[in-house]
Amino acid sequence: MSAAADNTAIWGRAEQQDFRSRVRGCLLGGAIGDALGAGIEFDSLAVIRQAHGQEGVTDYVPAYGRRGAVTDDTQMTLFTVDGLIRAQVRRDTGAWHPPTDVHRAYLRWAATQRDWGPDERKKDDGWLAREEWLYSRRAPGRACLSGLGDDTMGTLDQPKNPGSKGCGAVMRSAPFGLLVGWEPQLVFQLAAECAAQTHGHPTGYLAAGAFAVISHALARGEDLDGAVRKTLTQLAARPGHEETTEALQRALAAVREGAPTAERVESLGEGWTAEEALAMGVYCALVAEDIRHGLLLAVNHGGDSDSTGAICGNLLGTLHGETALPPVWLVELEGRDTILQLADDFAMEMTQGAALHSPAGSAPGWLARYPRA
Known part of the structure; x- marks a missing residue:
């Protein structure tokens, strides 16, 4: 990552408020x-309709003992945000390698999947790793667990799980798109590099990069259709892009094929693989009459309902902001x-980080939340 990719320029008050609303919405x-x-993730469409109506x-x-329970998709997305904040804070030390900071954040997530609770977390782990409710296994993907099973970081040259193109990387990658001060190609590159830490198949990490760039355009105030078409142009230059490109093209084509239905969503796949989850989430966001309609369309199918719902929700929340939820x-x-x-901390870091920390001096409370170590 280039050190020129600074995201802490001076923001006006209205711009800060709009950005915070989009981060919260995402x-x-x-x-x-x-x-x-979450509660219908492994059910067929027929079973869903039999249990809940047409x-x-x-x-x-109910899922995991309660209504409104989230899964590993949200857990890992939050740790992506944590890693991005930590990367910004660590720049003051002269250390600037965001993939490393995101990888460390993912290792903290992996610890929540095997430890009983946060009691033994080190001070340098920061506040998010001490949130007790995150210490719960919510059907995490095998590639995520194995890719983070040791401290070695996968890279694009030497990725972890080189045969894996499951959706476990794409579903956690919306926060990269919130780096609105970065150029799109750098956003794509960072998301792809961090995806390769667990999903080494080109489709696994290119779909993550594509999702990040689509989200990036929305966070900058662009429309979704244009964002997808711009992303296709970026994808075309990446080796191994064909599956991701074809999936997004199918999503765009499906918009023109008639009224949205569960069957049309299922024509794009089941969502277990990265390109299918991305295409399904994008399609549902494209045809959404409002956020409620888009999200219900995104989950009512016989596939990876929580991941397609999460992707659609990230997109619509970024597009419309928190007040539309x-x-x-x-x-x-x-x-x-x-x-x-976490959303407000991210927005504050990106818009006012220079007031929180610098090589000359830093706010102790901020460094306690996001340690440099």
Whole structure:
């Protein structure tokens, strides 16, 4: 990553408020979509309709012992944000390698999947790793667990799980798109590098890069259709792009094929692989009449409902901001306070980071939350 990719330029008050709303929308929207799909993730469309009616689920259904529970998709997305904040803070030391900081954050997530709780977390792990509710296994993907099973960081040259193109990297990659001060090609590159830490197949990491760049355009105020078409241009220059490109092209084509239905969503795949999850989430966001309609469309199918719901929610939340999210779903969302706190910290770091830390001096409270070590 180039040190020229600075994201702490001077922002006006209105710009800061708009950006914070989009960051909150991205993280909360993704978590809502994740939670809507969590209780039906492994059910066929026929089973979903038999249990919940012809429209499928229209609200949260219990998962992991409660309504509004999130899965590993939201857990890992939050640790992506944590890693990006830590990367910015560490720049003051002269250390500037965001993939390393994101990898360390993912290792902290992996610890939540094997430890009983946060009691033995080190001070340098920061505040997110001490959130007790995150210490719960929510069907994490095998590639994520094995890719983070030791301290060795996968890279694009030497990726972890080189045959894996599951959706476990794409579903956590929306936060890279919130680096609005970066150029799109750097956003793509960083997301792809961090995806290769667990998913080494070109489709696995290119779909993550594509998702990040689409999200990046939305965070900058662009429309979704244009964002997807710009991303296709970027993808075309990447070796091994064909599966991801074809999946996004199918999503765009499906928009013109008639009214959105669960069957049309299923024509794009099941969502277990990266390119299918991306295409399904993008399609549902493209045809959404509003956030509620888009999210319910994204989860009511016989596939990886939580991941496609999360991707769609990330996109629609970034596009419309937090105030467009249905309040009835926010009320019961697991971890809402943590998500809001992290979103606001990210927005503050990106817009006012220079006031929080510098080589000359830093706010002790901020470094306690996001240690440089």
